[in-house]
Amino acid sequence: MDGERLFCDTALAERIERAEAQFLAACCDAARVRRGDDPGFTRPLAGGVATFAEAGSPFNKVAGLGFAGLPDSAQLDEVEAAFAEVQAPVQVELSQFAEPSIGAFLTARGYRLESYENVLGRRVGGGAFPGDVRPCRDDELETWLSVVAEASLVADEQGLPSNEHFPRELLVNALRDMDGVRRYLAERDGEFAGGACFRVTDGIAQFAGAATRPAHRRRGVQTALLQARLAAAAEAGCDIAVVTTQPGSKSHQNAQRQGFDLLYARAILVKGTSATSSSGADSRQAS
Template structure:
């Protein structure tokens, strides 16, 4: 596997993929017609979404475009969210224009956390098959997949680093239903001793440079931990991504978490960090 270095060009490409996912989830929720959805383009790559109590309530891809246009669009989005008594969460890449962070803090944003973005160049020939059976979840296994991943998230590993936010079970179940509406989204199940041991997901985002594999939603049931389930889920998705034409795989983790440890052991490199800033309701 080739080593990686992240410059602004690569960061823009990754943030565009993340913005695309966030937009598609919001559009899928809006299409259901059961919840109000705020969805705003914020100039350049940026997009702002507020559903209310969702992990996709955020501003992403902001800070790479024209400062005046992005700032004006963000203020409009803030007003819309605050009129609904919501909070605005902004995830700012450290390869974006960080000079604008001071203005955000001056008008009420607080730094509440960070997340790391890791990447790997893909070459299918160098990807060994997983040692544990991993397969695509069938259409009739959607509920089983959600139950597996949510149960894994509800029982974090002892080495897990606490995130800056947490969601109740019903919100997690809902978001995994929502994300299934995104284009190029695939769900995977890991099997061990004839039983479901874990689940994970992959989204293929195509752009003018090729395709990016976005890895997310990986969790192992407590009874099956320390058995290589996460490694197997990772290997299976990387092989599928390479076969689908992806030249790059990315994953987002909490700094210092076991997820980051597993990813780096598998060959991922730390590319950059996103600062998480929140302006409260």
């Protein structure tokens, strides 16, 4: 089964998008606990979720939309008003498997297409855990957060650029708030070369938070982190693993080399002015 190509139909896309929505909701809950002043919100929307963690957070978005019909206009009005109240744009990440009429519905309301991202996946089978990767210990958490955030600030130039850019403090917060993830670090020449994590949601291993320090890039670090998480995902009983990348990026290339197939793309539709458009770091992956 490990070598079998993964075909994505609407049912699988809905399963992945539902898991993404659950992950975002959990991260926003963790952000509210961390801050203690309850600045955020999590609102259901047409089978998906609208989330706001804190100003400028990568978790401020609408996800999972389009598998339960068109959003109710009044409900979407409330979501847009909630984002406006906290002076944040509304960013919808819309799967190409979503209800086809949603794109026209959103653009008629003033949403504009800003970017795309790819969702790749593969079946989880056996595999060896690389010797240069190990789980992050509890006493290493702050180092892991710092290294992964700082490595993410130096975006890889291969592929399409992301529309999302975040300062270091917000990246650290987001990485800390990734609820329920399993973190791993890679070592090379005795140094902390990179880190990554994954979360298990309904049998899906959701890969996230991967970054390699610039001095160690193009040395197989990200590949080792992918292999480690695949092995750990198999032990956790997951049947598929998914990762989100920028189209044509080094992360995209590395994932395909590890057997990940391109399942579908998400269109990034935004209403309002992005507060993170010039602050300088990719929130997804750095190779």
